[in-house]
Amino acid sequence: MPAVVKDIRVEPLQHGPKSNVDFGATVHGIDLNNLTDSEFEIIHAALHKHKLLIFKGQPEMLRPQKQYELTRRFDPDEPTGGFAHGIDPLLTTHNGTSIYGLPNRPAIxxxxxxxxxxxxxxxxxxxxFPPGxxxxxxxHHAFHLPPHIPAADREAGRSRFYQWHFDGALYGIPPPRVGCLLAVRTPRGPDVRVQWDDGTGTEMSMAPGATAMVSGARALSLLSxxxxxxxxxSRIEYAPHCFEWMSTARSTRLGHSLETEGREKPLDQLKPWSRDKICVYPMVWENPVTGEHSLQVHGQAAYRLFLKDSPEGEETVVSDLGEVRAFLQKIMRPVLEPSxxxxxxxxxxDVILxxxxxxxxxxxxFPTSYGPRIMHQCNIAASDHPVAAAVLS
Known part of the structure; x- marks a missing residue:
């Protein structure tokens, strides 16, 4: 019998005339539960080119084992295949099955x-998982600086960004190369209105439960x-066990940095840590396939900066957290605009990579009345830490 030729299409997203977004593509014709090597090669090239892939028309829900296999294919040299945030604690047991993770992030x-x-x-x-x-x-009430959005306004569709970030433990474990998200249940209701609440009056409408994304390349291009x-x-040093460190602090209302109030957990009160596992990363990372450069910084986890303006320039160490965050505001805020x-x-x-x-x-x-938002996420520790991108002439 002749081989079946699949109609595989990678279609760039159309963002409209008022948008500056230049990433994303929709993939048709690939069943991720039955992925072939040749199909993965298409996905690998398309992901590095478009940076976001949306898989439509899946014949059935992506199985967890297949989601893990897909994600791990992007980094076959990673020796452990482990979760990008380390070892999960025991959460509960049911019918003799141990379930690990956190209440807002249990593992399958x-x-x-x-x-x-x-x-x-x-x-x-x-x-x-147990019934119910x-x-x-x-x-955001538990993490953002007040005033918070009142409950009645939230139920009426007022919303916020929770935390602008890239995925990673930022301590000891290299950040993942890719993220993979399967939508199991999605909220149903009108669009929400996301508020910046940073004094600019900026707002943006979007679907309830949407994942918001911006390009690090666009962020870099907007800088003077x-x-x-x-x-x-320059380089950025992240706090040891940064999520524990920031757990007692409060985020900016825009979700891109922390407020400087002296509320961070003292380093000597964190679980044991060692200096050799602290992550100090360049601020600009390079796409290994396309060569594109991206500004990649995690504003909430930042602890110290090492600033230089040229290879031979004198390095300035910025340890004051207020000054660290003032610099991050200058480099992060320009890209955080609706366009x-x-x-x-x-x-x-649907699945996104x-x-x-x-x-x-x-x-x-989004309002609780819109129903549940249940997503399966897979991100795996990388085999390598990011290295500085070559300076463009």
Whole structure:
């Protein structure tokens, strides 16, 4: 019998005349549960080119084992294949099955590198979880500087970005190359109105439960020549166990940095850490396939800066957290405008892949009356730490 020729199409997203977004593509004709080597080669090339891929028309829900296999293919040299944030604690047991993770991020027992994110009740008989198990979603009331959005306004569709970031533990473990997200359940309701709440009056409408994304390349291009020279030659040090360190602090209302209030957990009160595992990364990373450069910084986890404006320039160490965050405001805030943001409206059974070393993303809040948002996420520790991009002439 003749071989079946599949109609595989990679179609760049059309963002409209008022948008500056230049990333993203939709992939048709690939069944991720039955992925072939030749199909993965198409995906690998397309992801590095478009940085975000959306897989439509999947015949069935992507299985956790296949989601893990897909994600790990991007970094076959990683020796452990482990979760990018390290070892999960025991969360609960059910019918003799141990479930690891956190209340807002439990791991699927059959494939513990795949975690369940979102908010609300899981479907019945969902991968060995107890009946009625609910994902405890994150809430800006618990993390952002007040004033918060009042409950009535939130239920009426007012929203915020929770945290602009790239995925990674930022301590000891290299950040993933890619992220993979499957939509199991999505909220149903009108668009929400996301508020910046930073004094600018900026707002943006998007689908409820959308994942917002911006390009690090776009962020880099928006900097002045002077700032661009600095970020190309500078490094950023992240706090040890940075998520524990920031757990007692409060985020800016825009979700891109922390407020400087002296509320961070003291380093000597963190769980044991060692200096050799602290991550000090360049601010500009290079796409190994396309050569594109991206500004990749995690504003909330930043602890110290090492600033230079040329290879031979004198290095300035910035240890004052207020000054660290003032610099990050200068380099992060310009790209955080509606015209630069793509808000992905998840549809059930669709899968998205993104190049974690070139995009920033944030979840967005939505009214509880819209129902649950249940997502399966897989990101795996990389085999390498980011290295500085070569300075463009």
């Amino acid at each position: 027992p059959a494939q513990p590198q795949v975690h369940i994110l979102g908010r609300g009740a899981l479907p019945e008989n969902h991968y060995d 198990f609910e994902i405890q979603g994150v809430d 020549p002077e700032l661009r020279a600095i970020v190309y030659h 630069n943001i793509y808000a992905h409206a998840h549809e059930e059974q 993104w190049y974690n070393r070139a995009l920033w993303h944030s979840i967005t809040e």
